[in-house]
Amino acid sequence: MTALLTVILSFLGALVCGLMPASAHQRIRWVALATAAAGFAVSMVCYLNLTGGEIADKKNFDWIPTLGISFITGYDGISLPLLLVTGLVAICGVLFSWTLEDRANQFYAYYFALIGGVYGVFLSLDLFLLFVFYEIAVVPKYFLIAIWGGVRRQFAAMKLVLYSFGGSALVLLGMIALFFLTKDTSTGEAVRSFSLIKLQEGQVAAEAQTWIFLLLFLGFAILAGMWPFHTWAPTGHVAAPTATSMLLAGVVMKLGAYGCLRVAIGLLPQGAQEWSTCIAIFAIINIVYGAFVALKQDDFKFVIGYSSVSHMGFVLLGLATLNEIGTTGAVLQMFSHGVIGALLFAMVGTVIYTRTKTRMLDELHRLIDRMPGIAWLFVAAGLASMGLPGFSGFISELYVLIGIWKQEALSGWILVAAGFGILMTFGYTLVKIHEAFFRERRDGDAPVAETPYPAMTIPEKVGIAILLGASLLIGICPWILTDKIKLSLNLLEAIN
């Protein structure tokens, strides 16, 4: 029951927060922090309990036998890093929303409904159940953005939800096809089950694999922010309140990538091989295009939004390698971007914005004079985002690059292009940091006060420490996660 507690506690937290009166926002935020911390604590227990690559803590109940649907949950080395990052980001999301008072009860009700859905996806071992949780995570996003968001929030919320729902429509079609077309390897009869384990044991005819893989991968990749279906991500991230952007970039985009790996690649190895070059090309476009667009943005939050698109390109690229080291890099990148993306959104959306009241880069200059501490922390976060050695991004991107190198099916040009993408990341990160923090005041700029901005609050400090610390920890000791990831990836037929 251990792992399922994450889901149960989150939904319970949503209920409790929702039922508390809005005026009790101080108590609500402590309840929220406790709920998020409890979820993370449970994930940590899961981490300590996992020894091999096999699925741990497996629970199996009949749910709707008429339709071959069971309630099967469990976790392994692939879902574990994602459980952990969900816990971390959930805690920090609460910390960076510490001053939120407007409709706080509803905010946390939606917030934890979303988080419960996310945990559920990572724990589901039945495709139908996974889909249910996946959809549960869709609707709260709409309300979180439409109610508490910034400019153009209604548009952004609707766009984001329709993209997510469109993606899941593809997934739904693919999963019904899998139900009927997966055949038992010995008898040749349809397995007629949604259990991921049974579907994995079965066999799908080669030509069916091609199109079912396309449906499933594309459906999930929309949520992972794959070009050209990424446009929901920057608009959604920018309009969302900080905690929601952190969740969107940190966790929700990983739902899509996780689905690509667990469902599309895990169940349809031949389909994956057929499409791998195509995925790699799209991933490269993600990386390079995201970086170029980030370079052109004036709104600091849009810079981070497009950098997320760019970083998710590395996840997709890692998946396209279909070998152990590349996919390990992809899973590690999911964790790494989870913490770093959340950190950057927190810095820009809350730490800097609450002080400067603007996110437009041409209105910001020499922030280093007025908020030196924050500025240096942001530089550190930027270095993490660039993937400097010592941070988790370095390890994951390195793994992905080695994965491409080792995969003979992928052309060497992919590697070159990926390397170019990394250079681009350096480029836009440094340029934007310079513009915001170090650029001298130009003639046209408004004069600024000399007085320093208020210092960081305690929740802000703790949140930054957690996220930056997590990235450093994995950057220095990557084996904490990679050992577990590898063991489980080896059990997937597609990875060899």
Add this chain to the structure above:
Amino acid sequence: MDLDFQQLLLTLLPDLVVVVALFAALGVDYSKLRGAALAERYETAFHISALGLLIGLVMTMLQAAGKISVMDAEATHGQLNFTTGTLTLKAALFVLGLAVLPLAKRDLVTAHASEYFALILLATLGMGFVVTSQNLLGAFVALELVSLSLYAMTALNQSRATSAEAALKYLTFGAVASGFLLFGLSYLYGATAELNLAKLGELEPSSLLIVAYLLILVGLGFKLALAPFHLWAPDVYQAAPTPVAGWIGSGSKIAAAALLLVLLQPIANSPELKDALVPALAALAVASMLVGNLGALRQTNLKRLLAYSAIANAGYLVVGVLAFSDDGNISVLFYILVYSVGSLGAFAVISVLADRLGREAEISDFNGYWKTMPGLSIAFMIFLLSMAGIPPLAGFLGKFYLFFAAIGAQPEAATLTDGYYWLVAFALVMSVVSLYYYLRVLKAFLVVTDEDNEAKPVAVGTAAGLSIFALAAILVVLGLWPEPLLNLLPTK
């Protein structure tokens, strides 16, 4: 074999109780309450009819559970078909009828207090007979009983001139549709010389049946509001008293869908009929999804929006019909049941919030109710998200099952046009569109802050509150635990 009248009395006891309640409500209103205040007359008529329907419901459930013995089809000379499945449907209709009654008593739209309730009971009885009848003519007469009651009820809104106009429109369209249906049934009888619906499945197909079915599809297409026979729906939904609109959108749809499944049985075994009728049915499905979903996008009136959403949902339903399998039939019935619960619930909330204030139920009239009426707003969210097909609510499982059954009918599709992959894909695209307008409505309820301070709290009342709570609870429970109902529903 002679009819065992004693046994027949026992079998039809639930319906007799409802009939007695109906006359009691009328009688008390005409005699004792002559000249009494309107509110008091409504209250009395409500109590009598609710009591009658409740007793009828309990008895029907006892019959379905086998505690009260019922005659089998043989013993009724093939007139009635009381099985666990049909009795479950009948019980579900009685439950929905019970949910409508408290709404009808809230707004005193007409001076005809007892007639209002009597008509609701008559419609409920008719629906019950449509799903339990095994005779072609019996089913038709029962369906007409439903329709006539609904026509009359639509005109009851005396405060609004459009009410009578909509009723006339409904009646005119409906009469023509009934004509088509009856004409089709006569062809069906002419081709088969069989009035017993149970034997339809075993018949030799003949080409005359194609004509019969096309006519039947027109007739039932009207009752289900399938495009292009949907034109009456938006006006009727908007102008009818809100509880009546809810009842038109729920109970009558269940009856029509059940009859459609029974009548279409012969198609399953006949490739010839399938070739001719599958394109017609698929065209109805596609047209309805298209007209309904695109039409709903630009509505500003909530009732009209729900009418278009009903058209779209009838389109989804036909996707399940097209499976022509046991799975398909159960999925259609499950879907129409949960859809009806959602739709009725949405109308119930509108009735509580808008009618008291004399509003037209424009979407913007509901701005900011999250603050003053949080419970109703959450219930409304459950109803709409269920209709949109968001898990874990029952509407999701209903839609999923429809698509599942449609693909399962022919999963090994060599090309895109084989099987129903293309149709399901189209339906899924349309569901994405539908989420847009459902969220637009929910935005008014749950997102927008009410600056003009118009979203004043409204007294819901115990009975109406209970009814809305029960409808929302049904959607949650059936979404999490649908297995018992799925096993109870009849395969034909």
